Amino acid sequence: MTVKVIATDMDGTFLTDKKTYDKVLFDRLFDRFMAEGIKFVVASGNQYRQIIQQFPKHKHLMSFVAENGGHIIENGRTLQEEFETVEAISALVNYIEKHYPDTVINLAGKASSYLPMSTPKKIKDLLSYYLPVLKYVDNLHPIPEDDYFKVTLLVRDELTFQVRDEINTLFADYQLTATSSGFGCIDVIPSHVHKGTGLDFLLNHWGYGPENLMVFGDGGNDIEMLKLAKYSFAMANAPQEIKNVANYQAPSNQENGVLQVLARHFLNESDL
Numbered sequence: 001m002t003v004k005v006i007a008t009d010m011d012g013t014f015l016t017d018k019k020t021y022d023k024v025l026f027d028r029l030f031d032r033f034m035a036e037g038i039k040f041v042v043a044s045g046n047q048y049r050q051i052i053q054q055f056p057k058h059k060h061l062m063s064f065v066a067e068n069g070g071h072i073i074e075n076g077r078t079l080q081e082e083f084e085t086v087e088a089i090s091a092l093v094n095y096i097e098k099h100y101p102d103t104v105i106n107l108a109g110k111a112s113s114y115l116p117m118s119t120p121k122k123i124k125d126l127l128s129y130y131l132p133v134l135k136y137v138d139n140l141h142p143i144p145e146d147d148y149f150k151v152t153l154l155v156r157d158e159l160t161f162q163v164r165d166e167i168n169t170l171f172a173d174y175q176l177t178a179t180s181s182g183f184g185c186i187d188v189i190p191s192h193v194h195k196g197t198g199l200d201f202l203l204n205h206w207g208y209g210p211e212n213l214m215v216f217g218d219g220g221n222d223i224e225m226l227k228l229a230k231y232s233f234a235m236a237n238a239p240q241e242i243k244n245v246a247n248y249q250a251p252s253n254q255e256n257g258v259l260q261v262l263a264r265h266f267l268n269e270s271d272l
Helices: 023-036 048-054 086-099 121-127 157-170 195-206 220-228 240-245 257-266
Strands: 005-008 039-043 063-066 071-074 077-081 104-109 113-116 134-137 148-154 176-179 185-190 213-217 231-235 248-250
Touching: 005 195, 023 039, 023 257, 039 195, 048 063, 063 195, 071 195, 077 195, 086 104, 086 148, 086 157, 157 176, 157 185, 195 213, 195 220, 213 220, 213 257, 220 231, 220 240, 231 240, 231 257, 248 257
Parallel strands: 005 039, 005 213, 039 063, 113 134, 213 231, 231 248
Antiparallel strands: 063 071, 071 077, 104 113, 104 148, 148 185, 176 185
């Protein structure tokens, strides 16, 4: 096995539903990775400033493909950033507010995230975990001055894929793409950006190829990186369409499936 880069999604993949993982086992694995020169990458739709809270001991020795590929960080240093235009964001916000007025809109900026003050308290409480730096604004017009990685929409569950498909049709000229794993959450990102492009950037940066890459994912925004990697694992809890893309299957996130697979192959020195 020639794995030199390991990349994992977070929610529904690396983390249990309670947002935990086996830290003792991870410490053992991380020591092995450092000894063997293996890069460990978190590839998530979440913000860098949120992700690193899960890795206080190791964050400066890890790399991150955050914001679904819009923000790439190595050892605490930003390597690449991709932003949406204010024109595109303004048009999207106008469309959502007109056609889906009960949708919660979050703007994920470089300096802060932004939510309308009118956001229901239960949603504010829910998002506080994901948005450690957050400003409330009276409304989103004009768009606050910042650079924006993405827009996140919280819609009614049954509307998730309808809204996603509408955005992908109507906002293609704005170079926006909507992606979702369901459950009412939609990330709208620059069309040329996804986790696959972020990992491809890092592979080139380090002089490796897809044959050196192992990835783990469970959702729609993991498809591109699963297609990229030779050693691609879908979680047991992933939808069948995601399992169809991956070359292998890992135990569920509730079983610390990512760590199980890594322990089997890197601590027991077995092979794929």
